[in-house]
Amino acid sequence: MKSRSFRITLVLLCFCSVPLFAQTPPPTARTEKVVQANTDAPPCPKIDIQSSSGKVLKDGQPAVFGASIAGGEAHITPTIVWSVSAGSILNGQGTRTINVDTTGAGQNREIVADLWVGGYAPECASQASTILKVIGPATKLDEFNDLTVEKENEKLAGAVNALSNTNDSVYLVAYAGRTNARGYAVTALRRMKTQLTTAGITADRIGTIDGGFREDPAYEIWIVPAGADAPKPSPTVDRREIIYPKTTPIKTVPPKKP
Secondary structure (H helix, E strand, C coil), X not given: CHHHHHHHHHHHHHHHHHHHHHCCCXXXXXXXXXXXXXXXXXXXXXXXXXXXXXXXXXXXXXXXXXXXXEECCCCCCCEEEEEECCCEEEECCCCCEEEEECCCHHHCCEEEEEEEEECCCCCCCCEEEEEEEEECCCEEEEEEECCCHHHHHHHHHXXXXXXXXXXXXXXXXXXXXXXXXXXXXXXXXXXXXXXXXXXXXXXXXXXXXXXXXXCCCEEEEEEECCCCCCCCCCCCECHHHCCCCCCCCCCCCCCCCC
16 A cells, blocks of 8 residues: 555655756856958058158258058048148148258258048048158358457356257357457467367367458358258458468567676
8 A cells, every 4th residue: 555655655756856857947048249341341451651862961951751552442542632741742732752941941940741532532631641760051140340358248147048958069160350469260269269268168169260360350150050051151361361460570689697
């Protein structure tokens, strides 16, 4: 009897457990959202500016800038616009190469060339720029005749101020007068150079030029950027016309013998 009851109970348990397992849903596979890249976007070109003139030029030397446009849609003919911050575009506007006159750019010490390219998709970069260093010419800061030492030092102080916060040099040009003694200009140059070094200008930034002769003594102070040419003197009297004043020898009287 007990054995029969046990079998009935076991059958009931098995029967009741079947719906429990049947009601459990099978695990669903995890789905991941795949984002595909937009392959319909047009390719953008790489825009750059190259200069065949090098990185540094002297004021007045010709400069050449070229546009490098690589890639992009092959069927597009781009529109090109150039601008320069100093100097002037001689020719080539609207093309990939321009020739530039750098005259006057030395005042700013550089030329910034900008390039705009049109015709490609709006999201494409359309502008590029480059900087070309320009060495300015020597500039005359002051010119004067013979002065007192105090007034002369005031002129030299102006040169010291002009050299502050730069790597420029100062050049002194001295002209002797028609009737001055031999070595007059050289003596003046030594005096002024000493004053500049006393004011803190190192000797390697000071140039001196014996400019020859003028009717009256004259002096020039020039500021010369690093890499620029030194100033050229402008005498007005030919050296061959100069007759130095004769110096009267001092006669010495020998001491009398006792």
